[in-house]
Amino acid sequence: MDLVSPADFVKERLESVQAYALLSWQSITNLFSTPRYLADTLVQADLIGVGSLPITLMAGFFIGAAFALQSSSTMARFGSLSLMGQLVSLSMVKELGPVLTGLMVSGRNASGMASELGSMQVTEQIDAMRALGTDPTRKLVTPRVVATIGMVFILTILADFVGIVGGLAVSRALLGLDAHEYWSKAWQALVAGDIVMGLTKPIFFGFILATVGCYFGLSTKGGTQGVGRSTTQAVVVSSVLILVADLFITRVMMLIFGS
Amino acid sequence: MADSTSLAETSTALAAPAAAGPDIRFEDVAITFEREPVLDGISFALRHGETKAIFGIAGAGKSTILKLSLGLMRPDQGRILVLGEEVSAMPEADLFELRRRLGIVFQESALFDSLTVRDNVAYRLMEEDVVPPEEIEKRVREALRFVELEHTLDLLPSELSGGMRRRVAIARAMINQPEILLYDSPTGGLDPVTSTTIVELLVKQRDVFHTSSLLVTHRLQDAFTMASHVFDPQQNCMVRATPEQRQQIKMTFLILHEGQVIFDGTLTELKGSRDEYIREYIS
Numbered sequence: 299m300d301l302v303s304p305a306d307f308v309k310e311r312l313e314s315v316q317a318y319a320l321l322s323w324q325s326i327t328n329l330f331s332t333p334r335y336l337a338d339t340l341v342q343a344d345l346i347g348v349g350s351l352p353i354t355l356m357a358g359f360f361i362g363a364a365f366a367l368q369s370s371s372t373m374a375r376f377g378s379l380s381l382m383g384q385l386v387s388l389s390m391v392k393e394l395g396p397v398l399t400g401l402m403v404s405g406r407n408a409s410g411m412a413s414e415l416g417s418m419q420v421t422e423q424i425d426a427m428r429a430l431g432t433d434p435t436r437k438l439v440t441p442r443v444v445a446t447i448g449m450v451f452i453l454t455i456l457a458d459f460v461g462i463v464g465g466l467a468v469s470r471a472l473l474g475l476d477a478h479e480y481w482s483k484a485w486q487a488l489v490a491g492d493i494v495m496g497l498t499k500p501i502f503f504g505f506i507l508a509t510v511g512c513y514f515g516l517s518t519k520g521g522t523q524g525v526g527r528s529t530t531q532a533v534v535v536s537s538v539l540i541l542v543a544d545l546f547i548t549r550v551m552m553l554i555f556g557s
Numbered sequence: 558m559a560d561s562t563s564l565a566e567t568s569t570a571l572a573a574p575a576a577a578g579p580d581i582r583f584e585d586v587a588i589t590f591e592r593e594p595v596l597d598g599i600s601f602a603l604r605h606g607e608t609k610a611i612f613g614i615a616g617a618g619k620s621t622i623l624k625l626s627l628g629l630m631r632p633d634q635g636r637i638l639v640l641g642e643e644v645s646a647m648p649e650a651d652l653f654e655l656r657r658r659l660g661i662v663f664q665e666s667a668l669f670d671s672l673t674v675r676d677n678v679a680y681r682l683m684e685e686d687v688v689p690p691e692e693i694e695k696r697v698r699e700a701l702r703f704v705e706l707e708h709t710l711d712l713l714p715s716e717l718s719g720g721m722r723r724r725v726a727i728a729r730a731m732i733n734q735p736e737i738l739l740y741d742s743p744t745g746g747l748d749p750v751t752s753t754t755i756v757e758l759l760v761k762q763r764d765v766f767h768t769s770s771l772l773v774t775h776r777l778q779d780a781f782t783m784a785s786h787v788f789d790p791q792q793n794c795m796v797r798a799t800p801e802q803r804q805q806i807k808m809t810f811l812i813l814h815e816g817q818v819i820f821d822g823t824l825t826e827l828k829g830s831r832d833e834y835i836r837e838y839i840s
Contacts, residue, residue, distance in 0.1 A: 333686070418669075426667035429627050430681045430729075431657040433649070 317517065321439065322509045328433075328440040339441040345410075346442075347449035350403050354453045355460050357402050361394055362386055362461030366468040382475055383484035386465030391488060391496040393548075395458035400503030400540040403450050405533055408511035411442055412532035415515025416525040424516065434516065443508040450504035451497065458496065491555030499547050503540050510536040578641065579604050580737050580769040581626055586635035586645075587816075588621060595621055597816030598635065603737070603771060606807050608763055610772045610780035612838070613813035619773040620664065623739045626771065627659060628652040640736060657681070660730030661739040666722040668714040668729070674701070675710045678729045685733075700728040704758060720751035727758055731766075738762065738770040744779050756782050757795040764788040777839060784808040784824045812838065 302310075328334075366386050373379045415438060418424050427434050462484050469475040514532040518524045579602035588596045595618040603609050611619045624630045625637055628644040637645040642655050668677045678697045682688045688696070701707045704724035714722055723743055730738060740759065744752035756779050762768060764787055774780060782795075784806060789796045798806060810827045812820040812835060820827060820835055827839065 333684075421665060421670070422663045422667035423669055425624070425629050426661075426663055426669070428629055428653075429656055429659070429661045429663075430684065431653045432680075432684050433653060 342445035358457030362464030366465035384487035387484035396499035411511030416518035446508035447504035660735035
């Protein structure tokens, strides 16, 4: 392995950040001029949304159920088991639903985008596309970004719902709580700020995972080994960025809506 | 070989007026990869209707010249003019317009593997969104007939042999009758019989449409064949050119060595060269 000087290392990283920022910016600005690839966006929405539905629903249900089960002993100790609905719904809507959905979709689709675009890159299909007069950021990146944002948004709402249902199933079956009470507390606990926070996060998470997946795909070098490397990097980087963004969005939302 | 009259007519109808200067001009172009200079101040010109074969050892920068011509890469130094436009200074958004006037056949064909042969060949026309579907179908069939692959319309690239993929790539490159064609090792990795079929197609393209072209190749024999043969429409195949016909063939050779152009001239000049490296190269 060649040794790289610290200056070159920093330069390379800065160039990567610059290239990623430019790609992200283009993916948005492309929306305001023609051509727009609506059919490609719908195909991607189907692949990302419908394709990720089973894993998101299953993950949402079981995380809600496990969360209720884990919290029950502590809540019972303080005699507040009846607040289970409130705890689960707030946790799912504000935090677990968006983050879990972001990570699940990232694992499935950021990797898929990186490997698909990476394969196209190493087989010169991206160059061919440019040579044939098509801007790859318009044709490949923007449809994926738009579709991912839309689908992560919808999947998060579904994950939130099934997570609360999972908590209900455990509360009813194992903790002997009243279903009606659980449900009404879960519903009443949510205020506008919680819902705005819970629905803002997936927009950012969808943007992050799609742009990171596309960036690593389009910057793939080194044949099939490079495709594998890009795929892994896309999942790792998008997952970490989602968690980092989660902290910042939570803080900003708390400043706006109060804790 | 199949009938090419209608394509030739389309070509004549679509052809834009030739730019006043050469179709491609490189002026003192240099590019470096990983601190290694690949092209070090090269200059050459491709005249209208000319075919220029570019030679050099692996890594000499032959494919880089094609990518620079299309604006897929930017030089570190120098100017590149294509059809009168300075591609080395154009923003990417403007380059897409210019690239529609050029065609390229990539080294490994670079067909879109999720699209059928029909959609691959029609890609450029479908993207332009100005040609009616029936016209697209007609032109796709004509282009595929030109490369004798009309029967592969609904196949995927993975179902084709290497030679067939190159021929589909040629059909895709010529679908809108570009003013310049760029071939990146079109016979690389193919068996001699298939290579001859591809060379015959290049000769046919050159003699039927008179398109200017840059041909990157490792195989001197391919370029020598192109310089010594013409397409005969009566026999529908490539035939050895008469001495008079050879004079008419606009074919030149360019050799790269250590980032420099060490030869740029005709076949006769190449054969008469006294440069030791060139003599060894062509022997």
